[in-house]
């Protein structure tokens with residue numbers, strides 16, 4: 001039978017697991033429950049993405065609609081979650097992640113703090129999210145959530161209706177991580193493909209492959225395997241409970257945009273942003289934050305603007321790994337070195353820094369500490 005109705009495929013997804021449960025199949029020997037006793041509470045905040053995507057058939061791997069299924073439906077499709085946590089679900093959005101907004105970020109950060117403030121028994125929070133901008137939401141929350149209990153972002157590379165969909169196991173592993181006492185104090189985490197990565201360092205590296213999330217040369221934090229969630233390292237930069245960023249009075253964010261550098265890049269983009277009055281520009285520079293003479297000359301205009309109207313310029317890179325260091329040749333241009341942050345994360349840190357200060361030395365300190 002074929003069907004155009006993705007919900008019919010969900011029923012098929014739920015089918016085998018529910019059938020085994022009804023037959024009394026205990027599932028032991030698959031993934032053991034980590035902690036004996038009553039399972040801890042884990043919240044699942046759903047925002048959409050491929051993990052909630054529905055296609056016309058199990059082989060529709062690239063043609064599907066993100067946000068077809070609700071968080072409740074994703075959780076219902078994985079009955080084994082109940083062996084690890086008491087799940088509470090809330091739908092925050094149901095969109096493809098290119099459509100995630102600053103309002104969604106504020107809603108998530110505030111809701112997570114509210115849950116942790118009011119529910120001392122809640123172990124952690126899982127956020128289901130599209131993979132395209134997952135690392136941006138993760139880093140924003142890493143800098144703004146004020147608690148040290150685990151917040152875990154999870155997505156999928158294949159829609160929920162796909163043959164061999166990766167979402168159900170990713171969700172199970174994310175919940176196991178959020179329920180794990182060892183995950184506490186490690187900042188916001190990204191769990192996919194049985195790996196745990198830190199929000200600051202992780203990036204999407206492949207369009208379709210399941211092993212897309214990587215922290216490249218800084219490395220992953222741990223694994224989610226059949227026996228347990230096993231950590232080997234912890235992030236050393238400031239995050240969550242140790243972060244200075246406070247969203248209490250924030251209603252919007254300073255405007256920061258990203259400019260990509262390449263051979264004979266047209267400086268009209270930089271000029272337009274400066275004339276438009278942006279608060280910051282992140283340069284996805286060549287190599288270790290390099291730029292052409294024309295780009296440099298255009299950026300130099302910034303120093304002729306009155307102090308309060310100057311956008312802050314951060315040098316990041318388009319390379320994908322490695323540090324961008326301060327250089328004396330850039331001091332005159334009042335630039336900030338983006339360190340190992342990729343351009344989209346340097347943008348988030350600059351946006352948050354600008355909610356507190358426009359002082360260049362302070363912003364440089366922030367880029368050294370986060």
Ligand code: ASP
Pocket residue numbers: 048049050051066095096097098129130131132133155156157
């Ligand atoms: N289009 C999807 C998104 O929402 C991609 C994904 O989730 O993997 O980002």
